[in-house]
Amino acid sequence: MILSLCPNPSIDSYAWLNKLIPGESNRITNIKEYPGGKATHIALALAELGSESMLYAFWGGSSGEWIKKQCLKKGVYTNGVNLLDNNRKCYTFLSDNKSFNNTEILEPGPSLTKKNWEDFKLGYIRLIEHTTILCMAGSWPKGVSSNTYAKLIQIGKSFGKRTILDCTGKQLHNALEVGFFGLHLNEHEAKSLCGSTSMEDLLQTLSGRVELVALTRGSKGLELFYKGKLIVANVKIEGMVSPVGSGDCLTAGIAYAVDKSFSPSKIAAYGVACGAANCLNEDLGMLKFEDVNRLLPQVEVKEITYEQ
Structure with a gap:
């Protein structure tokens, strides 16, 4: 089983707007809601790929x-800690007006107590022995320390489990202090971390702390470093519907392929195919198995010479 940790799940909404005028009433003409949060998307994609996903x-x-009911409908088992306050809502605005089309507005989510965190940690420990890979992604609600991911990674390491992480800021910096298996980040996040979007500079910053590095470059594809190999992968698609959640689906593809012990090239291909498949689907942060299988043979994969 692959366990996905989502500290701050959400209800993600597509909201259609004809116009957006500051200071005036703006009416949403249509709305569709989906289970959201970065690790939620990962768990949903893994289930669609055929993995046992929690x-x-x-x-x-x-x-x-x-959110739990929607996930169960799609074959994702759910577990965790119940709170009184509602989970957050996140809106993606769609419009013919390109100035704000695909604009996102994200609520902060509930606040956590010390007991909430302790219950979460204990439940996590009970589940670890049944997992093969841990995927941790997204922001935390208020009320936890900036080294919370680091603590969970350390617990996972004590059980011999590998973690793939997708987060930013202090949580990422503190997680790197303890080291972990895999990191997914985009160009903006890479620049914040090491001052550069170069994979070579990024690998120097991460040296000895992360085994697998996935650097996504939007339409330019993926650069993946694993087992001493630097792989560049991309696929061309037509009829893109929405890119929202494609990075999370890419993480799911990588986790799926790592769990299957695929080669670095095949891991990169699965990541790219899953990220691209999400772009073809109207449902936010979700992919379809048949799209992944159709795209996989079309992924262009190239190994780049890299001297450490």
Whole structure:
């Protein structure tokens, strides 16, 4: 089983707007809601790929119950800690007006108590022995320390489990202090971390702390470093619907392929195919198995000479 940790799940909404005028009433003409949060997308993608997938999270109020029900419908087992306050909502605005099309507005989510965190940690420890890989992604609600991911990674390492992480800021910096298996980040996040978007500079910064590095470059594809190999992979797609959640689906593809002990080139291909498949689907942060299988043979994979 692959366990995905989502500290701050959400209800993600597509909201259609004809116009957005500051200071005036703006009416949403249509809305569609989906289970959200970075690790939620990862867990959903893994289930679609055929993995046994569990989502571990803080479940807030009626919003949390709704998210759990939607995940169960799609074959994702859920577990975690229940909260009184509702989980957050996140909006992606769609419009013919390109100035704000695909604009996202994200609520902060509920606040956590010390007991909430302790219950979460204990439940996580009980689940670890049944997992093969841990995926941790996204922000934390208020009320936890900036080294919370680091603590969970350390616990995972004590059980011999590998963690793939997708987060930013102090949580990432503190996680790097303890080291972990895999990191997914985009160009903006790479520049914040090491002052450069160069994979070579990034690998120097991460040297000895991370085994697998996945650097995504949007339409330019993926650079993946693993087992001493630097792989560049990309695939061309037509009819893109929405890129929202494609990075999370890419993480899921990598986790799936690592769990299957695939080669670095095949891991990169699965990551790219899953990220691209998400772009073809109207449902936010979700992919379809048939799209992944169709795209896989089309992924262009190239190994780059890299001297450490």
